[in-house]
Amino acid sequence: MERWPIGVFASIDAGLGVRLEVAAELGVTTIQLHAPHKAHRTPAEADRFLERLAQLGLQITAVFGGFDGESYADIPTVAKTVGLVPPATRAARLQEMKEISDFARRLGVSAVGLHLGFVPHDTADPLYGEVIEVTRRLCDHCQANSQTVHLETGQETADALLRFLGDVKRDNLFVNFDPANMILYGAGEPIPALEKLGPYVRSVHCKDGRWAANPGQEWGVETPLGEGDVGMERFLATLKKLGYFGPLTIEREIPQEPERQKAEIGSAISLLNRLKEKLLAN
Ligand code: MG
Numbered sequence: 001m002e003r004w005p006i007g008v009f010a011s012i013d014a015g016l017g018v019r020l021e022v023a024a025e026l027g028v029t030t031i032q033l034h035a036p037h038k039a040h041r042t043p044a045e046a047d048r049f050l051e052r053l054a055q056l057g058l059q060i061t062a063v064f065g066g067f068d069g070e071s072y073a074d075i076p077t078v079a080k081t082v083g084l085v086p087p088a089t090r091a092a093r094l095q096e097m098k099e100i101s102d103f104a105r106r107l108g109v110s111a112v113g114l115h116l117g118f119v120p121h122d123t124a125d126p127l128y129g130e131v132i133e134v135t136r137r138l139c140d141h142c143q144a145n146s147q148t149v150h151l152e153t154g155q156e157t158a159d160a161l162l163r164f165l166g167d168v169k170r171d172n173l174f175v176n177f178d179p180a181n182m183i184l185y186g187a188g189e190p191i192p193a194l195e196k197l198g199p200y201v202r203s204v205h206c207k208d209g210r211w212a213a214n215p216g217q218e219w220g221v222e223t224p225l226g227e228g229d230v231g232m233e234r235f236l237a238t239l240k241k242l243g244y245f246g247p248l249t250i251e252r253e254i255p256q257e258p259e260r261q262k263a264e265i266g267s268a269i270s271l272l273n274r275l276k277e278k279l280l281a282n
Contacts, residue, residue: 003276004236004248004276007061008250010023013036014034015064015255017033017251017255018255019258020056022258027269029058029059030061031060032113033107035100043106046103061111063111063112064112078117078155083114084116090134094138104147112150118155148173149172151174152181153176153178153187156187162196165200175202178205179191180207183230184219184221185215186212186216186220190230190235191234202246204239206225208228225268240279250265250268252264252265
């Protein structure tokens with residue numbers, strides 16, 4: 001198996017990724033797929049979708065869940081609307097994640113990812129226990145589908161996420177490490193966080209960004225890969241040190257500007273190929 005196959009985050013009818021045709025035109029071999037809406041998650045749609053992927057030469061390495069009603073407008077809005085944390089939508093969203101897991105299984109995909117939402121920092125908060133419980137239920141459903149669950153990073157510091165993973169106590173629960181999110185959310189320096197979370201990292205996003213003036217209060221700014229504060233060479237060198245050679249999935253979350261999105265992902269692919277050549281030479 002190729003080490004560090006390059007991928008992109010792709011969407012069919014939902015999410016911030018590129019269209020499948022664009023992924024194919026960019027010449028990548030893997031995608032992470034934002035789960036389509038319910039109408040497109042039928043077994044017949046899955047089979048048709050698999051045919052299309054085969055034609056385009058693309059392999060899905062993870063399916064990411066997302067929900068109607070989520071908003072990333074600002075950090076407080078994320079806390080109120082994103083993932084399985086908000087109580088009002090939790091039961092319905094857990095059900096939807098289980099359906100997404102079943103759809104992913106039909107596609108032959110063994111990893112399901114999501115933004116869980118802001119986990120309370122106070123472990124005595126009853127909400128903390130509720131989030132542990134809903135995460136266990138999702139993990140158990142995915143376990144029955146022979147799948148791992150990958151939590152997107154950024155909302156929590158590495159230490160808080162480690163504590164949460166330990167408290168959930170499910171051995172199919174892992175991390176999708178997004179170094180830019182650590183910066184954008186103000187959750188800590190990405191490279192030390194990656195080192196701490198290393199044993200749990202089963203997939204990564206290659207995304208870049210700059211720190212906000214008031215990290216954690218307001219968003220940082222996402223940038224083209226290599227132009228932000230992550231330090232992509234250090235990021236890949238750390239992945240190598242940790243023994244991670246799985247897919248490098250590029251995210252560039254500007255779907256409102258598809259031409260620019262495609263061009264900047266093209267540049268990101270060139271950057272990653274240069275770094276791969278340098279870092280995998282020996
Ligand atoms: Mg990400």
